Amino acid sequence: MDSFDVLVIGGGPAGYVAAIRAAQLGFSTACVDAFERNGKASLGGTCLNVGCIPSKAMLDSSEKFEMITHEAAEHGIQVDGARVDVSRMLSRKNSVVDKLTGGVAFLFKKNKVKSFFGLGRLVRQDGDGWIVDAAGTEVRAKHVIVATGSNPRELPLAPFGGHVVENSGALTFESVPGKLGVIGAGVIGLELGSVWRRLGAQVTVLEALPGFLMAADDAVAKEALKQFQKQGLEFHFGVGISKVEQDETGVSVTYTEKEQEVTARFDKLIVSIGRVPNTGGLGADAVGLALDERGFVKVDAHYRTNLPGIYAIGDVIGGAMLAHKAEEEGVALAEMIAGQAGHVNYDVIPWVIYTSPEIAWAGLTEKGAKEKGLQVKTGQFPFSANGRALGHGDPRGFVKVVADAQTDKLLGIHMVGGGVSELIGEVVAIMEFGGSSEDLARTVHAHPTLSEVVKEAALAADKRALHM
Incomplete structure (x- = not known):
């Protein structure tokens, strides 16, 4: 043995x-x-x-x-x-x-x-x-x-199989669905829905929770939802699924929204309700x-x-x-x-959603910090005021810093925009070592880069952003 x-x-x-x-x-x-x-x-x-x-x-x-x-x-x-x-x-x-x-x-x-x-x-x-x-x-x-x-996690009303798929099935469609339904507006649902929307599918997202990305900072969630809706993704929140039926050609989903019963027809249905x-x-x-x-x-x-x-x-x-x-x-x-x-250190683990725009955050949201009884200050800076973002042709979104109003310790970082999955690492590193928004603001960032938005957001926490 x-x-x-x-x-x-x-x-x-x-x-x-x-x-x-x-x-x-x-x-x-x-x-x-x-x-x-x-x-x-x-x-x-x-x-x-x-x-x-x-x-x-x-x-x-x-x-x-x-x-x-x-x-x-x-x-x-x-x-x-x-x-x-x-x-x-x-x-x-x-x-x-x-x-x-x-x-x-x-x-x-x-x-x-x-x-x-x-x-x-x-x-x-x-x-x-x-x-x-x-x-x-x-x-x-x-x-x-x-x-x-x-x-x-399988939805009891819609077991996986046929036209009802989970993440692996959604990565193997042999053609672009005409109409794609997504149950669950979390990371997987948003990413896979975005893939097929860009390739030509009409995508409808059904979410049981009353709001969008409720774990993210309110400002980030609001901006991200606006951008996704502009792209053509259709969202329905606070829905209750009552029936899922599939046949040879597709799937019918019956759900209740605002006390109204609706039945929608899809060629494919992605179920992404957790694991x-x-x-x-x-x-x-x-x-x-x-x-x-x-x-x-x-x-x-x-x-x-x-x-x-x-x-x-x-x-x-x-x-x-x-x-x-x-x-x-x-x-x-x-x-x-x-x-x-x-x-x-579980307090500074970064979360990233790789949609377009990308969404990334780590640490406490502004609301979460206040719920803990902390006095906070925030700084926010838009990519629309950044030369590199304008050169890329993608000025969507912003970076938001949350810091302790008394100690200046960084409590959270929240981003929505192009390439933010690569920007969040430097802030997480500073947070790992108990750094402050001043540490971030005093760090020299190359020009022109998207990372300058991070620096400007930290400066904005003390109301001294230089380019806005």
Whole structure:
């Protein structure tokens, strides 16, 4: 029987990063993963295979088409007869995925992480370790890390299948739907809805909550909604779905909005109403692994479960279901097992929605800070006053800084606009070290760059913005 210091169950962002870091720290390490793509084993989990990476590839392709067909003329570029080749677009997306998933396999080989393909199941305790069924082969490990991720939440009225799809299905449409319905106005719904809207679909988004992006800063949510509606996305909030019926040609959705019953017809329906922990087949009941009422693995602040030597990280423990959060937990846990001081600062984890315009935030919203009893000051600066944004032809949106009115400590950063996914990192770094809006305002930013808007927003917190 093979024996390892660390065995990771799950090869997504939490699992593969934990395995690599454990191996770097000198542990004999293995990873068992059951993810398949196109009938073949594929490391990287949902993120690399059917989530973060392929969706961004499709977003980029659709944005290029939008630019060619709607924006190029403004730049003096005349393009006639542009058309979408969905098959070629999907092929490009798949090649990006292949490169990155193959990269994880290479990193495992480089770091001497042994890989098992198939289900990983907890079997029994063995002294100071555990016996795990790794894809049909029993192995022993002193430390077991559960990183099995999450699955799309299914709407009981609309089980996945046929014309009703989740994120992976929405990335494989063979042609552009004429009418596309999206249930859920969260990250996945907005991103995938945006892809197919730009390629020509008529997109309707149905959201149960009464407002748009209620986790984001109010000003950002308001601006983003305005921009999406200008693009042609149709939103309905506070709706209750009562019936979903599909036939050979499409899907009919009956919902109630403002006490009125409406039935809408779609060619395809994306259901994106959140995700649920993936613990099926793990053997949790057999070994007594504690789960909470929603099925997430219970852990303490050091990712320890109720069973000695078994830990859990990533989506399967709940919290922000973000790949970068999961990766940081993987690093932190491996270092804790090695006796080091692994740590994740959950207060400054960035959130990004890769629509056009992009949306990004970290820390407290203005409303959230006030609800905590803090006195705040804010600074806001628009991209319409930035030379680089005007040169790009994309002056939409703004950057907003939230700081403590008494100490000037940065409490939150909120952005909507082109490229903000790349701008938020510097502010998160300053927040990580307890920096102030003055620190951000005094940092020299190259000119002309979009990042100058971040500096100006920090200056605006003290009412001394230079270019507005």
